[in-house]
Amino acid sequence: MAKANQEIERKMAAVGPGDAPMSSLLANPNDWTEQMVVRHIVELGSGSDAESTSALGLYEQGTPSPNWLVQEGMGRIVESLSSGVRVVLNTRVSEIEQLSGGVKVVTSSGDIRALHCVVTVSTGVLRSEAIRFKLGLENATLSALDALPMGHFNKVVMEFDAPMQGFAPGDWLGAGKNFQPQKALAFLINPFSSNLVIALAGGAYGQQLSSMPAKDAENEAMSQLEDCLGTLRGRKLVRSITTDWSTNPLFNGGYAYLRTNGGDARKALAGGGTDRVHFAGEATAIDFAQTCGGAYLTGMNTAERIDAVL
Template identity: 25%
Template sequence: MTEFDTIVIGAGMSGTTSARMLADAGQRVVVLEARDRIGGRMHSDRSAGFPVDRGASWIHGIDGSPLWELVQALAIPTWEYTVGSFQAGGRPIENFDGDGRPLDAAETAQWVSDVAAADAALAEEIAASSPGDTYLDVTERALDRSGFAPERIDEIREFFRHRVEEQCGAWIGDLDAHGLDEDAIDGDEVIFPRGYDELPRRIGAGLDIRLEHVVTAVSRSANGVTVSTAQGDFTAERVIVTVPLGVLKADRIAFDPALPDDVTGPIDRLGMGVFNKIFLQFPERFWNAESYVLRALGEAGEHWHSWYDVSAVSGIPTLLTFAAGPFGRRMQALPDEEVVADVVTALRRLYGDAVGEPVAHWITHWGDDAFSIGSYSHLALGSSHHDHDALAGPVDGVLHFAGEATWGDEPATVGAAYYSGHRAAERILGRPVDLAAFAAGITAREQQTAAG
């Protein structure tokens, strides 16, 4: 007899979700997590006395979102912060032109209008694109027909490039023309003042989660599956693999028998992007208190281009900026002090001597993280939206995959991780799992624990 009904590899959002649903259904479940914490790419660093979300930060669009419904059911506080999808307008943004000069209200309105016009043309070019076209190809075609002056085209070109970097962690020329098709935002976006990893930690509370258990091999046979770690082997009837796509692409887990082409094909074709965060705290605020974002356009924003005001989390003036795609890979190889100095130099080009020396900083290195090897998946040239869902399996009825890379509707999001974990649990149980009842079960357990 096997030790467990189901082994779940990974204690991130998808892993804790599937494990909790299966355990609630009466299954014997164990979660094997390589890290020394729950959450995976949801990593809220509280070492400074307040949360710094080194990993996921946003729910991108709360309208009709089951993830948002879970957050509300668990009474987790959120703050509206509707710019995480890299918008040109919609919220107060301090824009600067290619020379670092602030745009006035009329210029800002023109800029937002220009992006809207270019996006409309871009949608037409994407619809008319052919297999093999990159996102760079279709954006250039849209800009060619825009009729804008060269300097305006340059600014929108940079905007498109940076949007791909922030949304996908990839170079615009490596993204398929349809790579942002699923990037629709319905409703406001929100962030989490108590830290986003509150979600997987509360979902996972009380589960049998073995931390610092690095899985090296998964073997399947007529008798079930065996999962190997340095702490020993675990046997079960089936397994759910929720490790990030970067780990699968790097062959960090040996599968015996080898995975079929239906799964290895998507693993090979899909891309894994790099998206790193740089948080800087300053002694004083030098930007407008009402601004959501500070944004350098064109040449001034070639590298560092957008800074997000997240001061409300700590009560200390704090800006968050990003290094993504090839730029992110270069930056994560540098000492933190060099990165901070480079960001401050870029800010001083916009604000001059008003920019003080940072009093604290946090910098991520997701591309070097052994347990993710990147930040999130994207539609690389040659891949399709079908690849995301095909990656989920199952294989031989016993091997399932979950995680943001396995959900085609909105990959690269926490929502995708949540929904894919739900799907894996439903497939194993052979019946629907009601999400409202799932949330109610979490709160009921918490109340019982609090009552002693």
């Protein structure tokens, strides 16, 4: 695995100036080590499919490290950042219009007028045209959105009656020689000394798990877990839950990925607004792309630019 990882990373570094899909880096599609490395980098790392993901973009994106789990949940971090800020929930935005000297945002709770508007919704929402931009978006912005579709990354979280034996808290488990490229899963075992096993799935398979009935998703994850372990050693499943990022209209996916030959789409989207309407969020991040941290940094940078002209 380590040797295959070094070889794939070498090939990623050698891509350019043209681009190539990540799947093209597989010298032998039947080599489970290479398949597992590529699928972990792409499907399980970026939520996309190796056949359509930019190798050049992933290489330039680099690693999101440090990328830590949060025992209380990532939502607690977001909540902590909102201290002192008025936050209104359950309010859908349907239209954004630039006016002379400001903007008008049409919402389900009435119109909001402001000097500037920062748009941080996912590219899945933007591509679905759930929000209308009154004056339209420029072709460069539309092209950037076309190059940055949403990847699919979902989890089946399973709670057992006791921790899995033989694992340290937070250990990772993979299928090894039984790895199925089209059904790539990775298991996080006993995080924070809990009784949880979390199955992570990305790309088309991640989207499939999110869309199927919860019991079917649970059965898929349990089947692969038992294949990996051979036996659960008497552990009993208590309950499970599957994330719905792919089917939730507020997201339409996990996070944005760069298509092959997508070029500087992230930068283009970041600069694709107007002097009053600005785009930010993880899809526009260069550092820590596809992370909450990257989204936060783009918001701070955008706010600082706005502040400089006020």
